[in-house]
Amino acid sequence: MKYQFNDNFLWGAASSGPQSEGTFPGDGKAETEWDYWFKQVPEQFFDGVGPSVTSDFYHKYKEYVKLMKEIGMNSYRTSIQWSRIFKDREGTVNEEGVTFYQAVIDELLSQGIEPVLCLHHFDMPMYWMEKGGFENRETAEGFAAFAAKCFELFGGKVKRWITFNEPIVIAEGGYIYKRHYPAVCDAKKAALVGYHIQLASSMAVREFRKSGREGSIGIVLNLTPTYCKEPDNEEDRRSAEIADLLFNKSFLEPSIRGEYPEKLVELLKEEGICPEAAEEDLEIIGSNTVDFLGVNYYHPRRVTRRSTPYEGPLMPEKYFEEYTFEGQKMNFSRGWEIYEPAIYEIAVNLRDHYGNIPWYISENGMGVQDEEQFLDQDGIVEDDYRIEFIRDHLIWLNKAIGEGCNCFGYHLWAPFDCWSWRNAYKNRYGMIRVDIKNGGALSIKKSGRWFKQVTENYGF
Numbered sequence: 001m002k003y004q005f006n007d008n009f010l011w012g013a014a015s016s017g018p019q020s021e022g023t024f025p026g027d028g029k030a031e032t033e034w035d036y037w038f039k040q041v042p043e044q045f046f047d048g049v050g051p052s053v054t055s056d057f058y059h060k061y062k063e064y065v066k067l068m069k070e071i072g073m074n075s076y077r078t079s080i081q082w083s084r085i086f087k088d089r090e091g092t093v094n095e096e097g098v099t100f101y102q103a104v105i106d107e108l109l110s111q112g113i114e115p116v117l118c119l120h121h122f123d124m125p126m127y128w129m130e131k132g133g134f135e136n137r138e139t140a141e142g143f144a145a146f147a148a149k150c151f152e153l154f155g156g157k158v159k160r161w162i163t164f165n166e167p168i169v170i171a172e173g174g175y176i177y178k179r180h181y182p183a184v185c186d187a188k189k190a191a192l193v194g195y196h197i198q199l200a201s202s203m204a205v206r207e208f209r210k211s212g213r214e215g216s217i218g219i220v221l222n223l224t225p226t227y228c229k230e231p232d233n234e235e236d237r238r239s240a241e242i243a244d245l246l247f248n249k250s251f252l253e254p255s256i257r258g259e260y261p262e263k264l265v266e267l268l269k270e271e272g273i274c275p276e277a278a279e280e281d282l283e284i285i286g287s288n289t290v291d292f293l294g295v296n297y298y299h300p301r302r303v304t305r306r307s308t309p310y311e312g313p314l315m316p317e318k319y320f321e322e323y324t325f326e327g328q329k330m331n332f333s334r335g336w337e338i339y340e341p342a343i344y345e346i347a348v349n350l351r352d353h354y355g356n357i358p359w360y361i362s363e364n365g366m367g368v369q370d371e372e373q374f375l376d377q378d379g380i381v382e383d384d385y386r387i388e389f390i391r392d393h394l395i396w397l398n399k400a401i402g403e404g405c406n407c408f409g410y411h412l413w414a415p416f417d418c419w420s421w422r423n424a425y426k427n428r429y430g431m432i433r434v435d436i437k438n439g440g441a442l443s444i445k446k447s448g449r450w451f452k453q454v455t456e457n458y459g460f
C-alpha cells in the first residue's frame, strides 16, 4: 500500500528557542521564568540540568541546519524568545538577539527550509512575570508590542507565524498542576491567565494584519481527543464534555470562531472563576481569528465520572477521573498512551465543525528514556520504534487528507534532542542525536535517514 502526500506538504520538525538555544553570558538576553526558577529549585529539574546550555543551537545553528537538510526537512518551527529581543518591558531592543535570529532565518532559507516562527513557547521574561505575567492584562499589551516588532524585523522573510504554543499548558502547568512557574494551584488565576493569553494571541493577530506583511498567522494547540469509558452513561458523557471544554475548546473556539463556547462560560461562572471580560477585549478576540491551526498531538484523554467525591482544591478533576484504557493494543511513550486513530478524529472534527480551516501537525513525537541502549556498533541510534510511530500516525493522517481534511504538513517533535523543561534531557525525541554527555556531538539517527526517504518520495 502506498501513502502519498502532495507536493506542497510541509515535512519537518519543531523545537523552541528556550529548549534549543541556551543562554550565554554577554549575549544580552534577559532572564525568563525558566532561568529564574531553575536558580531557585535546581533539584526539581531532571538530573539538576537547567536551560543554560540546552542543545547549544545559539552557537551551532549552522551545523544543525545542515543536518536538518540532510534528513529531508523542508520546514522548521522554532520560537523567537521574547527575552532575547526585548531587554525590558519598555521594549529596548537587544541587537545581538536580532542578529542571531536574522542569521538563523537566512541559514534556513539558504538550505531550502521554511522557517515557521512562534512568538511564545512557555518562556515569559521575568520583567513581565514580576508584574504578574498573564494574570495582568498589561502583559498581553506587552506581548502585542513584541509581536509587532518581530513582524517588522523578520516579516519580510518569514511567511508563517504562530502566536502561542500550547496556551492551555501555560494556564494549567503554572496555575493548577504546578509544573511550570509560578507553580501555584488556583483555578481562578488559571482561568484569568488563559483568558489574557487568548487576548494576547488575538492582539498579535491584529498586529500582523496591521503590519501588512505577506503570509499567514496561526496558533498551536495541543488537542487531546476525549473518550469516555461508558458512552451509554450520561455522567460519563458529561465528564468527557467538560474535559473537552476545558482542555480543547477553551482556545480552539475563540481562536477559530472568535467566541467562547456558552457551556464553558456557564461552567466557569458556576464555579465563580469566570474572568470579567471587557466588551473591547471580546471585540478584539471576535475580529482577529487565526488563518491556520497547528495541532500538537501526543495522546488522547480517557475519562470517566468520579467514583468518589472530590475534596481537593478546585481543579478539573472535580468533574472526572482519568483512567487507563485497556483493550486494543496499548503502547506508551513517556507514560503517554499511543493512539494513532485520534489524529484522524481531530482532522475530521476540524473539517466538519471548524470550517475545514487549514492546519498541520505541529508536534507529534516519541519521548524515549535511555536511548543510548539502542546505539549500534557505528554509534548510530537504531530507533525503529520512532520510525514505526511516525509511520503509523502518517497513515491516519493520509486517510484524513484523502477524505478532504485540510492538513498541509507534519512536524515531528523534534529535529534533534533538546531540553524539556522540568524533564530536562530525560526523554529523547530527536531524529538527530545530541551526545549530551560528550560535548554535544551530533549524529543522524536511523529515523532521520528514513524521514529523508519519505520526504523525497512524498510518502512511503
Ligand code: BGP
Residues within 6 Å of the ligand: 016, 019, 165, 166, 222, 296, 334, 363, 367, 413, 419, 420, 421, 423, 427
Ligand atoms: C510539548 C511541548 C514541547 C515539548 C513536548 C515534549 O507539549 O510543546 O515544548 O516539551 O511537549 O514534552 P516533554 O519534553 O515534557 O516530554
